[in-house]
Amino acid sequence: MINRQLLTLEQQFKASILTAVQEDFLKQKQIELRLKRDDLIHPIISGNKWRKLKYCLNHALSLDKTTLISMGGAYSNHLHALAFVGKSLNLSTKAFIRGEKPAILNPTLQDLLAWGMELEFVSRSDYRVLRSFKTHDGLANLKSHEYWIPEGGYLPLALQGVAELVTEIDSDYLVICAACGTGTTLAGIIESVSEHKQVIGFAALKGADFLAEEVRNLLPETAKQKNWQINLDYHFGGFAKTTPPLLDFIADFEQRQGVALEPVYTGKMLFGLYSLIQQDYFPPGQKIIALHSGGLQGKRGFQS
């Protein structure tokens, strides 16, 4: 059963529609590409954030937890959504932030503080240790009123919320793509799509060979054998790194399609997908859905 407060919050959300991407080269290749616009569902809890958090929050509330604790980088979309959700649900929030406290807080960190999140800056080595706590009660020294949400919402319960975005898709398609950080969103998609569909993740990190294993660990046995893969070729130098061709691609895409992208996740995924289509990776007639997982607040880190 879903908690009443969560349902009330969700009622304020807008529909995540499908929008067609119109490009001459797609017509030539006879490829139909649609975006699943999770970026539109909420101005702050946008994209995959709500999908991943919904059932974890429901669990925390069912256990009468009053504090949510998580971790992330200084521009984390996940923490941004969590802080806002915590404030909306009257829950306290705390976050471990990777790296030293900057002299001037960036807009994301300012928002976290404004929404009442307690911030603790930790060294990169301590951050790596925190990454190893992968269950809701797994954080060392967790108090009884606290609920731990691992980096990026990497909990099996997150998959249930992601499944809802898949079941909303009322159009025919064979391939579905998503950007990958922790791989939680991809795991939710893999678990919920029907057997004959192909799922492609695009890693935002460099050298993310470990990611497939992380995804497999979240998947139930029955889903591990489905048709899925993670493309590791479009990281553009590493997490949150960009190159002029990537930034040009994003600017052109925004101008032509009227859809904003950010360079950490969705920009890289769509650049990668466009390249695969141009290389005839998909046969003519293929119908593809790409998840727009939001995260546009993080773009502020690239405009200063």
Ligand SMILES: Cc1ncc(COP(=O)(O)O)c(C=O)c1O
């Ligand atoms: C905008 C956006 N897209 C995709 C992802 C990747 O999600 P995941 O960590 O579930 O792989 C993230 C990170 O949560 C994100 O902020």
